[in-house]
Amino acid sequence: MSEKPEHFIVDGKRLDGRSVDELRPIKIELSPLDRADGSCYLEWGRNKIMAAVYGPRELHPRHRQNMTKAVVQYRYNMAAFSVDDRIRPGHSRRSIEISKVGRDAFEYVVFTKFFPKTAVDIFIEVLQADAGTRTAGINAASLALADAGIPMRGLVSACAVGKVDGEIVLDLMKEEDNFGEADVPIAMTAGGKITHLQMDGNLTKEEFYEALKLAKIGCDKVYKLQRQALIEKYNGEYAENGEDAMPQARIGDADE
């Protein structure tokens, strides 16, 4: 692992040249997986995440079924090769926690009442990790759910904020995450409802509110990218072969 840098911010630029309120570049690909009901591949800086959604499908063992609503199952897993030192495959204390908070981030959003006795399975595979994989996983899962056509209150967007060199910064990279003073991953809906918030390190009340404000800006940016990805995929498809996609529908002449 690299050494702690002396300064994280030099002349207003961070280690990788970003400003304090800048996200790493995000690349989104929808439905890369054929056999999943919905899927999304997301690159966020050097993070590479594959998300797959299955269901709603029958839940086994049956005693875990809920007679009134669907159960959301979320599995966050890091590939053994996803970090510099190989990690032991399978779940860990950390991955179980992330799976739990990821599930909680989506339980509010998915209309579970429509599908009693079933499970909506979300699988997040981290293929390459570079800080912020839980937020990247939530973003990918949100798109995979939309891709699977599962009714939702809205998309969930997530990003992390943190504190390095006494300054609040958006979207921590690996060095900032490892040696920084605080790391706050936040997920929210487009309406600003927070569905996930964790805090590692310490912030004062003022710093926290500043961080929250910055996180909202970050989530807005992520939301726009998610939106754009879905529109490109589905509005484009609709324009090309709308007749096949919707046999009953009357198709408008222009679809710009």
Added chain:
Amino acid sequence: MDDSSIPLPEGQGITNDTAGNTADNNATNDSDTFVLPGDFIGTTEEFRAGAQTYEKTGGVYAAITGTVRVNTARRLVSVIPCTDTPPVLERGDVVIGQIVGLRDSLAMVTIAGAKGVVDREIPNVGSAVVHVSNVKRAYVKDIAHEFGIFDILKAKIIDLNNMRLDTSEPEMGVMKALCSNCRTAMVRHDSKLKCPECGRIETRKLATGYGTGII
């Protein structure tokens, strides 16, 4: 409105203006408005929330990715999905299942799939029932003459709440049956079934596509 923090791109969210002036006989309109989950479609004063939408604090929002459809006569707004969606069975859908039990007046069926549903599991389908009165148009004296246990059945849903099926149409009925003597697949001979192994002859309410495997 609490969804206002992220401004929607231009042209998102309003449908009623374009919908109103092109109202035709069936009074439904597919506007080109493309919506994503959580997008604002209209207010509850304008529309009732139809399929794939939901109401929240006086607004109607999309629950799914798709295009907006407005029924101006019923003031109903719904979203026609552009994505693949979880299959939902409706009255009149054709299903495939296996007979798992026979009673005096009913046959119990476990539903395995439906016509038109290819890759996705249908949530919450389990057992269904065919009552003697829905087996075929003619009088059925004994249901055991029409169905056998483990038969593969093609049937139409006539009641969604109690999952009642109907096989009275010619295309509906048994698609594959096993000989009750030796369990080999029976072959159709006119209106009866014959076992190629032991020569046993049985009767069934046969579907026109018996033995073809074509739903």
